[in-house]
Amino acid sequence: MLNFDNILEVKNLNKCFDDLKVLKNVDFKLRRGEVTSIIGPSGSGKSTLIRCLNFLEEFEGEYLFNGKMIDKDTDLNKFRLNFGMVFQHFNLFPHLNVLENIIEAPVHVQGRNRSDCVNEAKILLDKVGMLDKLNSYPSELSGGQKQRVAIARSLAIKPKVLLFDEPTSALDPEMVEEVLHVIRNLKDKNTTMVIVSHEMSFVHEISDHIIFLEHGHFVESGSPNKIFKKPNSQRLQEFLKKVYIQ
Ligand code: ADP
Ligand code: MG
Numbered sequence: 001m002l003n004f005d006n007i008l009e010v011k012n013l014n015k016c017f018d019d020l021k022v023l024k025n026v027d028f029k030l031r032r033g034e035v036t037s038i039i040g041p042s043g044s045g046k047s048t049l050i051r052c053l054n055f056l057e058e059f060e061g062e063y064l065f066n067g068k069m070i071d072k073d074t075d076l077n078k079f080r081l082n083f084g085m086v087f088q089h090f091n092l093f094p095h096l097n098v099l100e101n102i103i104e105a106p107v108h109v110q111g112r113n114r115s116d117c118v119n120e121a122k123i124l125l126d127k128v129g130m131l132d133k134l135n136s137y138p139s140e141l142s143g144g145q146k147q148r149v150a151i152a153r154s155l156a157i158k159p160k161v162l163l164f165d166e167p168t169s170a171l172d173p174e175m176v177e178e179v180l181h182v183i184r185n186l187k188d189k190n191t192t193m194v195i196v197s198h199e200m201s202f203v204h205e206i207s208d209h210i211i212f213l214e215h216g217h218f219v220e221s222g223s224p225n226k227i228f229k230k231p232n233s234q235r236l237q238e239f240l241k242k243v244y245i246q
Contacts, residue, residue, distance in 0.1 A: 007032045007160060007192055008053065013061035015048055022048050023059070024216045030161065033190040037203045040213035041239060046196045049213065050163050053194065054083040081110065084154030088166040090146040092138040098125065098149050099134045102156050110157060117156070124152040128182050144175030151182050162186065164195045200244040204228050212236045
């Protein structure tokens with residue numbers, strides 16, 4: 001039975017880098033309008049999983065998007081436009097100013113009208129509090145500002161799902177909050193998101209569903225209350241003891 005509450009469903013995902021098995025028989029579902037967070041120790045496969053979701057990595061497994069099978073006949077470049085991705089190190093184009101960074105994909109990849117894209121970019125920049133930096137270059141921005149521009153850029157292609165891979169890990173502590181604030185606003189608009197983060201209190205607050213990954217296995221998953229208040233497995237209990245000080 002197809003379940004259209006799930007925007008995305010991956011079954012039996014396996015991923016190797018040469019001899020190294022990084023993801024093992026992973027089943028992943030993402031419900032429309034919800035936030036799923038992936039937590040786990042360094043090297044457990046969180047980044048690889050998130051990169052598989054938009055086919056930045058090849059993998060084995062069955063993949064359904066909006067109930068439709070994604071297979072070798074799918075145009076992956078087109079399919080990837082369903083996803084906005086925000087990285088730890090921002091990955092802005094250094095030679096383009098803020099506005100040009102935002103309109104690059106809508107104009108050059110999606111072939112949309114430039115002046116429409118400029119108008120939409122201004123609305124997005126206003127939402128993330130960066131409209132006054134329209135003409136600045138990435139090198140002229142703080143880490144928090146770069147990440148807010150990166151989030152606006154990821155939204156410019158009108159993606160159906162946003163993927164965040166440790167969006168605050170490279171930021172000075174005082175800049176973390178300004179980025180989390182933007183992500184909270186997206187949640188209020190029912191944006192479907194997958195978040196990898198070590199900010200455990202933020203993960204607790206923002207997630208509808210949390211997955212604990214270790215050595216490429218889904219060890220345990222559930223609601224924030226289940227994961228943080230009633231963890232079943234010893235592995236998760238140990239992990240939380242190390243990273244989550246309430
Ligand atoms: P996490 O994001 O949870 O820290 P990763 O997904 O980055 O973990 O990495 C999972 C494992 O896969 C690690 O052992 C890492 O060294 C390995 N790995 C990740 N990317 C590559 C790659 N491109 N080539 C080879 N090994 C990789
Ligand atoms: Mg990672």
